Amino acid sequence: MVAGIGIAISVQIFVGLLINSLQQSLVDSTMGRSPHITITSSVDDVTIRRWENMVDDIEKIAPVEVVSVSASGNAFARRGSTSKPVLVRGFDFETADRIYNISDSIYKGSPYQLRSEVIVGKDLSEELELDIGDRLTVSTPGGTDSALTVSGLYDLGASSINKTWLITKLETARKMFGFGSRVTSIEVTVSDLFRADIVANKLEKALDNNNIKVENWKEQNQQLLRGLEGQRISSAIIQAIILVSVIVAISSVLSISVLQKTRHIGILKAMGIKDRDAGLIFLYQGFLIGLVGSLLGIALGLSLVYAFVALTTVEGQPPLFELRIQYDFILRSWLIALFSAILAAIVPARNSLKLSPVDVIRER
C-alpha cells in the first residue's frame, strides 16, 4: 500500500536528481572556465578608459566574484617559416587565474614571469612546433614585431582557445598594441551564473557609459540555453507525470481503505463520533501513508541514484557527470507528496461526512 507511493516518489527523486545533475555538469563544463560577463569598448580604438574606476565601481554595484582586466588584440605568431593568426591576451596572471584556472592547465613549463615570456596553447604549440624555451615572433597589424619566449604550455580544454590564445603579461600586450595604460576588456564572474544577465543589466545601468558594451554568457550562448531550456521543460513534464501518478497512487490506496473503513466509520458514528473527527481519521491516515511512503521513496530514490552513478563509473575515467544532491529539490518533492496525500484524503474524508450509520446497519 505504502510501496506504491514509495516507488512513485523514488522515480521522481531519481529522475529529478539525474536530470538536474546532468544539467549542472553541462553548464559547468561549458561555462566553468570563462567569464560570465564581459565588458568591452565600443569606441574605435577598442580600449576602455579609466578602467580602474570602473573595476572599483563594479565591485560596489553588484556581488561579483572575480573582476579581471585584459589587454587583447589579433596578431600573427611566426616561427621559422610558419605563421599563424593568434589572439594575444594580456592578463594579470593571479586574477585571470581565478576565472580560467590557468595554473592548473599548464601541463609543461611554468607561468610567464618576464615581460618577454608567453604561454602557448596545446594546439598552437603543435602547429608551430614550440617547446619550452623556444622563441617566436609576434607581429601586430600596426607593424610592431616582438620576440617572445615560451615559458609554458597550457591546455584550457577548448581547442579554439588552445589554438589561438597567446597569454602573456598585461604590460607586454599593451606595449605590443600601443594601448598605453588602457585595457580592452573587463571580465567578471558571479556566484550564480544563471543570474549573470541580471547582474549584467544592473552593471550596464549603473556604469552608464556609452563607450562600453556589457555582454553576458547567456546572450552569447543562446544555443546552450535553448538546449537547457528544452531539458528543463522535458524534466518538468516528466516530473508532472510522476506527480500525477503519485496523486493517483495515493488516492487509490486511500479509496480502497475507505471502502473497508466505511462500515467502521458508520458504526463509530452510531457510537457518537462526530463527523469532523471521522473525517480527520481519513486525513490522518492520508498523512501517515504519505509520510511513510514518501520517506521510503526518498531513501529508495537516493539509493537508485547512487547505484546508477556507481554502475556508470568506469575505473580510472572521470565520471560521466558530477552528482549533486539538491536538498531543496528533495524537500520540495517530499512536501508535494505529503500535500497530495492529504489532498487525496480529502475526498474520502468529505464522503465520510455524508455517511449515515443507518446505511451501514441496513446493508446487513
Next chain:
Amino acid sequence: MGSIIELRNVDKTYAGAIDAQALFGVDLSFEEGSCSSIMGESGSGKSTLLNIMGTLDVPTRGEVFINGQRTDTMGKNRLAELRNETIGFVFQYHYLLPEFTAIENALIPYLIKSGKVDKEILERAEDLFDMMGISNVKNNAAARMSGGQQQRTAIVRALINNPRILLADEPTGNLDSRITERVCKNFREINERFGTTFVVVTHNSEVAKHTDRVVKIQDGRIEADI
C-alpha cells in the same frame, strides 16, 4: 418516574422511486429503568422504529424525545454526543473493528467521549467482560473470537459509557439458544444493577419472555402493548 424515550405521532416514509411508508402515527414511550421488547413480522417496521428512537434516523413527521430533550430537530454534533453518552446500541451483527482486541473495541465509545483511557474505565470494562463471561478472550483480536464472544463484546462496548438506554436490534439473532439465554439474563442483570432502560427488538418469544413489556407492531402500527 417519567418517560426516558417518547415518540409522538411518528410517521416514517422512505423516499424512493416508490415512496414506502414504514411507520404510521406511532405513539410510544418507555419508562426509565424499564425492560421491554418489540416484536413483529419481518418488514413490520421494528428496525425503523428502533433507529428513530436511537436518533440514527429521523422521522418524516412527529416528535422524538430522549430524556425530555427533543431530538428530531437537534444538530448532528449534539446528537452524536447524546448517543455517545446516553444510548448504547447492539445490532444483529457485532460491527467490531477487526484490527483491535476485544477490550480495545469495548473502550472505543469511552475514547470518543473523553479521548483517553484511565484505570477506572479499565476496571469497568473488565467487570463487564466478567459479567458476560468472556474475560478469558478480552485480549483476543476481534476477528479471532466466536460469534457469541463477538456479540457479547459488542454488548460490553454498548454499556461501557454506562448509558441510560440500551437499544438492541435482534441481538441474539445469530446466537444459539444457550448463549441467547445467557445474554437475556445479562440484560436483566444490567437492567437491575445499573437501572439501564432496555428496548430489545426480537423475533424470539423466549427473549421477549425475559422482558416486562412486549410491544407488538404490524405494518407500521402498534398492534398490541402488553
